[in-house]
Amino acid sequence: MNRIEAQKAYAKLLIEMGLQLKEGQPLTISAPVEAQDFIPMVVDAAYDAGASIVQVFWRHGKISRATLERAREEDLLDIPDYVLDQEFFYAKKGGASLHFTGDDPELLTGLDPQRLQRYNKARSEKLKPFMEMTMNDEVPWNVAAYPTLDWAKKVFPDAENPVDELWDAILYASRVTEDAVGAWREHLENLDQRAQWLNKEAFSALHYTNSLGTDLTIGLPKGHIWAAASSTLPEGGEFVANIPTEEVFTSPEWNRINGVVYSSMPLIYGGQPIDQFSLTFEDGKVVAAEAKVGNEILQELLNTDDGSRYLGEVALVPYDSPISNLKMLFYNTLFDENAACHLALGKAYPTTIEGGTELEESQLREHGINHSLVHEDFMVGTSDLNIDGIREDGSVVPVFRSGNWAQ
Amino acid sequence: MNRIEAQKAYAKLLIEMGLQLKEGQPLTISAPVEAQDFIPMVVDAAYDAGASIVQVFWRHGKISRATLERAREEDLLDIPDYVLDQEFFYAKKGGASLHFTGDDPELLTGLDPQRLQRYNKARSEKLKPFMEMTMNDEVPWNVAAYPTLDWAKKVFPDAENPVDELWDAILYASRVTEDAVGAWREHLENLDQRAQWLNKEAFSALHYTNSLGTDLTIGLPKGHIWAAASSTLPEGGEFVANIPTEEVFTSPEWNRINGVVYSSMPLIYGGQPIDQFSLTFEDGKVVAAEAKVGNEILQELLNTDDGSRYLGEVALVPYDSPISNLKMLFYNTLFDENAACHLALGKAYPTTIEGGTELEESQLREHGINHSLVHEDFMVGTSDLNIDGIREDGSVVPVFRSGNWAQ
Numbered sequence: 087m088n089r090i091e092a093q094k095a096y097a098k099l100l101i102e103m104g105l106q107l108k109e110g111q112p113l114t115i116s117a118p119v120e121a122q123d124f125i126p127m128v129v130d131a132a133y134d135a136g137a138s139i140v141q142v143f144w145r146h147g148k149i150s151r152a153t154l155e156r157a158r159e160e161d162l163l164d165i166p167d168y169v170l171d172q173e174f175f176y177a178k179k180g181g182a183s184l185h186f187t188g189d190d191p192e193l194l195t196g197l198d199p200q201r202l203q204r205y206n207k208a209r210s211e212k213l214k215p216f217m218e219m220t221m222n223d224e225v226p227w228n229v230a231a232y233p234t235l236d237w238a239k240k241v242f243p244d245a246e247n248p249v250d251e252l253w254d255a256i257l258y259a260s261r262v263t264e265d266a267v268g269a270w271r272e273h274l275e276n277l278d279q280r281a282q283w284l285n286k287e288a289f290s291a292l293h294y295t296n297s298l299g300t301d302l303t304i305g306l307p308k309g310h311i312w313a314a315a316s317s318t319l320p321e322g323g324e325f326v327a328n329i330p331t332e333e334v335f336t337s338p339e340w341n342r343i344n345g346v347v348y349s350s351m352p353l354i355y356g357g358q359p360i361d362q363f364s365l366t367f368e369d370g371k372v373v374a375a376e377a378k379v380g381n382e383i384l385q386e387l388l389n390t391d392d393g394s395r396y397l398g399e400v401a402l403v404p405y406d407s408p409i410s411n412l413k414m415l416f417y418n419t420l421f422d423e424n425a426a427c428h429l430a431l432g433k434a435y436p437t438t439i440e441g442g443t444e445l446e447e448s449q450l451r452e453h454g455i456n457h458s459l460v461h462e463d464f465m466v467g468t469s470d471l472n473i474d475g476i477r478e479d480g481s482v483v484p485v486f487r488s489g490n491w492a493q
Numbered sequence: 494m495n496r497i498e499a500q501k502a503y504a505k506l507l508i509e510m511g512l513q514l515k516e517g518q519p520l521t522i523s524a525p526v527e528a529q530d531f532i533p534m535v536v537d538a539a540y541d542a543g544a545s546i547v548q549v550f551w552r553h554g555k556i557s558r559a560t561l562e563r564a565r566e567e568d569l570l571d572i573p574d575y576v577l578d579q580e581f582f583y584a585k586k587g588g589a590s591l592h593f594t595g596d597d598p599e600l601l602t603g604l605d606p607q608r609l610q611r612y613n614k615a616r617s618e619k620l621k622p623f624m625e626m627t628m629n630d631e632v633p634w635n636v637a638a639y640p641t642l643d644w645a646k647k648v649f650p651d652a653e654n655p656v657d658e659l660w661d662a663i664l665y666a667s668r669v670t671e672d673a674v675g676a677w678r679e680h681l682e683n684l685d686q687r688a689q690w691l692n693k694e695a696f697s698a699l700h701y702t703n704s705l706g707t708d709l710t711i712g713l714p715k716g717h718i719w720a721a722a723s724s725t726l727p728e729g730g731e732f733v734a735n736i737p738t739e740e741v742f743t744s745p746e747w748n749r750i751n752g753v754v755y756s757s758m759p760l761i762y763g764g765q766p767i768d769q770f771s772l773t774f775e776d777g778k779v780v781a782a783e784a785k786v787g788n789e790i791l792q793e794l795l796n797t798d799d800g801s802r803y804l805g806e807v808a809l810v811p812y813d814s815p816i817s818n819l820k821m822l823f824y825n826t827l828f829d830e831n832a833a834c835h836l837a838l839g840k841a842y843p844t845t846i847e848g849g850t851e852l853e854e855s856q857l858r859e860h861g862i863n864h865s866l867v868h869e870d871f872m873v874g875t876s877d878l879n880i881d882g883i884r885e886d887g888s889v890v891p892v893f894r895s896g897n898w899a900q
Contacts, residue, residue, distance in 0.1 A: 110565065112568060119526045119529040119551060120529065122526040122527065122529075122553060125553070125556065126553075126555050126556055126559065129556050129559050129560075130559065133559060133563040133564075137564075138564060138565040138567075138568045139560060139564040139565060139568035139569060140556070140559075140560060140564070141560075142553060142556055144526060144551035144553070146529060146532070146533075146549060146551070148533050149532065149533055149536050149547070149549055152533065152536050152537065152540060152547075153536075153546060153547060153548075156540040157540075157544075157545065157546040157547070158517065158545040158546060160545075161519060161545045161546035161586075162546060166578070166579065166582040167578065167582075168575040168578040168579045168582060171573070171574065171575040171578065172573065172575045172579075175573040175574075175575060179568075
């Protein structure tokens, strides 16, 4: 396949496997303006699949930065209702939602972290009902990627054509081949078997250790469910929320996490890098945190609300995956989290506990799972990571050895 | 000035002279995604002028065409409330509104005209409150242009760099020089003197004749006001709604227009060309209409509602203006209407009659001025156009001779 054919295959994969779009279903797309030549391929794939209407919401990194830097704060924090309404209008018609990441990882470097955090919080509060809808799998959604020039230059600083290089990496990591949909069916089947094994074991806790100094015990709540790439809609259809995805994930028990964990890759939070950090947990709460890069930003993230100091996701990714075999850092969570075991600060997926989507927010923690305005993944996997599963009776089962599945 | 400097001067002109943006005022911009490198200059000019916040709404011509062609009609016509809300949110804070035209003039050629008209009507109905707000000059607004490749190729089919050629034409027509704001002050002064003379004359009617066959008498309502480029806000500030602008305009008396008028340039209506047409009027109403190009589209326009067969604007533009001296067709109303006398089908500006902005819609026609969901300019000026002003007492005063002001 040449690049155009591969881009079309990627577009088709996102519509047919990512969203599994149905005849008569609306679709919203959010994308950077740089993607103006690629998004029409996605729109065509959607109409080919029978989309009833497609609406694209564009964003412009440099203009967003200018506004975050220069707008009057009173107006910056007054998030309009239409930002939520434009998502709900289509979601309430059963619409699918496709989001392209790809902004410059350093887009917001140098801006006032406290002001950014006030903005992020205001926006998250406004969009909370839509975030809950997606985290409950009430509508099909997918996160994919478009390689903007600034992102590509960060990943391939010495390349002559960094965008081409990053396209190749995205297409490879996303398993885009001539029969991409078929290849993905097989991949999902493999991930599903891992999830089934973990669900059968129903461990009480996981114990992480590696040479970075990580020594962390993560309790798992009763009735936790390990999920793989496929999500199930209330009415029974399926979708794949991330492309690529290599993970099997569940929710930790919010107040039963103890020890210390070291990050293994930088995390890009709202256009600002946080790197080389450790978090110390006592009874689930982060009681100490220190980053060599972006420490102030890390502290702002932890201080978002009373749930942002607790974990909301445990995800297992073998060190030996197509993405990590590229041996590159994407500076983008969608890719980097699928190259390494990761955790997330903040809100847990209610779908990862039995009956979770029926619970009110106030009931979630009673059942062991955290809630927050944020959900921020960070990578902890290394080539020497060992994870033990601990059963109710205290017996120990190797889950990961040297960064890969033990069995 | 090199091109970048000229583009920055254009951006500054739109903010400082077009919108006359004030400290603490929000700004919305609508623009094609192709303008991604230029719009940041406008955003910077706005923040430099003290904008409280700038919000850009992007559009993508080819994706709009795909949706107008392929979306399910039920969804296409269900215009979301947020389309209005996103304008109102800022307008209600006193926000200014800047719109960049520049889509491919043939963007929608070949699509079903009736379906397009149903869409245009549904969208106009939803946006009617905002259209009224702008046509009553309640908020500062400006229409400017960005040269997309498809538009540039239509205007300069043989040029090696059509976008550069069209940039030059736009910047020249918009009187962008190193002291563009100063040049515009002088230009506005000249236009204002024309309007003052016409207001003093207070003609009862205008009589148009030329060699195309035009022989049209247009009644003017009692209390009509000739306006020039500058519009006045309710609280007293000013703005310039079009850049470029060469016109002096008022409202005709909706039911006192008789005779025939021939178009002198193509009209691009919603991405579809209408050309070489004539309209025959009896007591204000178009009773016969025929276009050699786009006749079906013309009929759909006339059939929009009961006001779209009546005129809502009479505008006088000398044949000898910077734009018409370029001797080129822009295939874009913003430029072509400022190269020739023009009329508009549909809604009249309530600001062009004494006390007009205080009137309810149902009262407008009693005072002589038309209302409709549409307002569509079309060009009738030629190098041999003569216009006579007819006073109440029947005496005749030459207004235009051979396409230019008679005095």
